[in-house]
Amino acid sequence: MADIKILAVDDSPTMRRIIVNTLKRAGYANVIEAENGVEALGKLRGEGADFVITDWNMPEMDGLTFVTQVRGDDALKGKPVLMVTTRSVKEDIVEALKAGVNGYVVKPFSPETLSEKISQVLNNA
Amino acid sequence: MPEPRATAEPQDAFESSLAQAIRGEMAALVSSVERLVRDFAALTHPISESSAKVPQATEQLEKVTQQTEQATNQLLDTAEKIVDRDGKLLASLQEIRRWIDAAEPEQRQAMRDRLDEALGWAQANLDDAFDIMNTLQFQDITAQQIQHASQLLDEIQYRLQNLVSAVDGTEQNPPPVLKSRVYDPNASIDRNGTEQSEIDALVQSMTKEQ
Numbered sequence: 198m199a200d201i202k203i204l205a206v207d208d209s210p211t212m213r214r215i216i217v218n219t220l221k222r223a224g225y226a227n228v229i230e231a232e233n234g235v236e237a238l239g240k241l242r243g244e245g246a247d248f249v250i251t252d253w254n255m256p257e258m259d260g261l262t263f264v265t266q267v268r269g270d271d272a273l274k275g276k277p278v279l280m281v282t283t284r285s286v287k288e289d290i291v292e293a294l295k296a297g298v299n300g301y302v303v304k305p306f307s308p309e310t311l312s313e314k315i316s317q318v319l320n321n322a
Numbered sequence: 323m324p325e326p327r328a329t330a331e332p333q334d335a336f337e338s339s340l341a342q343a344i345r346g347e348m349a350a351l352v353s354s355v356e357r358l359v360r361d362f363a364a365l366t367h368p369i370s371e372s373s374a375k376v377p378q379a380t381e382q383l384e385k386v387t388q389q390t391e392q393a394t395n396q397l398l399d400t401a402e403k404i405v406d407r408d409g410k411l412l413a414s415l416q417e418i419r420r421w422i423d424a425a426e427p428e429q430r431q432a433m434r435d436r437l438d439e440a441l442g443w444a445q446a447n448l449d450d451a452f453d454i455m456n457t458l459q460f461q462d463i464t465a466q467q468i469q470h471a472s473q474l475l476d477e478i479q480y481r482l483q484n485l486v487s488a489v490d491g492t493e494q495n496p497p498p499v500l501k502s503r504v505y506d507p508n509a510s511i512d513r514n515g516t517e518q519s520e521i522d523a524l525v526q527s528m529t530k531e532q
Contacts, residue, residue, distance in 0.1 A: 208504075209462040211394050218402065218455050254466070254504045283463060283509035285516050287524070294528045301521050305459040305511060308452060310518060321529070 201319070202227045204246035206237040206263065207281075208255040212304075216250060216281070216311075223312040234258025238266055241273055248319065253282035253293070261296050268297035277322040279314055281306060362489045369482050376479035380472045387465045394461040397454060404451040411444045466509035473505075 203225050205216045210232075217228050229244060231237035233255040240246070249267070253260040260280060267273045279300040280293050290301050300318040302310055415437060422433045483495045516524075 207462075209465070211391060211398065211458060212462045214395075214398050214402075215455050215459055218398075218405070218452070222452055254506050256504050259504060283466060283506045285510075285521075286508065287516050287520075290516060290521055290524055291528070294525060299525075299529075301525055303516070303518060303521065304463065304509075305456070308456060 200227070201225055201248055202229065202244075202246045203248045203250060203315075204229050204231060204237060204240055206231045206234070206249065206251040206255070206260065208232050208252065212252065219308045219311055220315075222308060223315070225315070234260065234263030234266070237263055241267070241276065246276070248315065249276055249278045250281055250315075251278060253280060253284050253289070261293060264293070264296045264298055275322075277318045279318050281311070359489075366486050366489050369486050373479050373482040373486065376475050376482075380475050383468045383472045383475075387468050390461055390464060394458050397458060401451045401454045401458075405448060408444055408448045408451065412441065412448070415441050415444060460511055463509045463511050466505040466507075469505040470507045470509075 203220060205213055205220070205228055207213045207216065207230075213230050213232070217230065220226075220228050229240060229246060231240050234251075235258045237249070237251065238258070241249070251260040251263055255263075258266075260282065264278055264280070267276055267278065277299045278297065279302060280298040281302045281304060282289075282293075283304045284290075284293075285303045293301055299321065300314045302314050419434070419437055419441075422430055422437060425433065480495060486492075487494050
């Protein structure tokens with residue numbers, strides 16, 4: 198668990214801090230951050246990461262476009278992606294799943310839900 | 323030929339009364355339009371005034387977001403300090419427990435009891451600090467709600483300004499530009515959309531299909 202490098206993508210610095218702290222508590226100490234899809238793609242291609250947690254609504258490049266770009270990139274397409282967003286409408290969830298997310302969590306989330314979904318996605322990957 | 327004259331007379335009377343009725347209706351219509359224009363002209367000033375206040379309201383909403391974010395970050399700083407300190411406290415207490423195991427047998431139980439109590443408090447503090455952090459997710463959600471309200475105010479201002487321009491005959495304003503932050507207009511702390519259990523079922527069914 199400790200060896201997994203997680204990329205947390207969210208435009209809200211507050212949310213990034215909360216996600217990083219929640220992940221550390223769950224035992225994931227190696228976490229890098231990005232504030233939008235463009236920066237996240239750069240970090241994935243540069244530093245690399247084993248797992249991605251991404252928000253949907255972000256400037257520059259939103260989470261859905263980011264996931265589509267990841268799935269369209271031969272080097273990145275296998276990365277497990279968990280979407281963590283305020284969007285809870287069924288149509289949005291279906292759209293995200295069609296774009297290629299492996300899991301979906303609606304904000305506000307509980308630490309237990311986040312940890313559980315990460316484990317589920319990693320076990321299914 | 324008396325007969326055609328007999329039918330022409332009522333026809334003329336009918337046309338005359340119709341024309342009179344139309345004139346009356348037209349006069350009423352013109353009067354209504356004139357009143358409407360006067361009312362609009364009278365409204366132009368208050369509309370302009372109200373419209374001018376919209377940027378102040380938007381600015382206030384942005385201040386709320388900034389100040390809430392600032393307070394949230396201060397709370398996160400404090401919560402992180404508690405977590406850090408409590409982690410060290412828990413490590414120290416666990417070290418003491420190992421020393422107790424090596425102490426005189428008659429003193430061990432009393433020491434263990436006190437230590438377990440202290441460990442319980444330290445763990446409870448840690449749980450509470452994480453609860454505080456988790457609750458602070460509200461800031462991201464209220465920021466999106468405020469962003470939506472601000473966007474709506476901008477749109478109202480645009481409509482009001484264009485109404486004033488239409489009355490004044492001045493040039494129409496360009497439509498409002500979207501603020502830099504992309505937001506979810508339906509963001510809510512109270513879950514009003516799909517429950518996590520339904521999402522999980524959806525994820526499972528769609529993953530199976532693929």
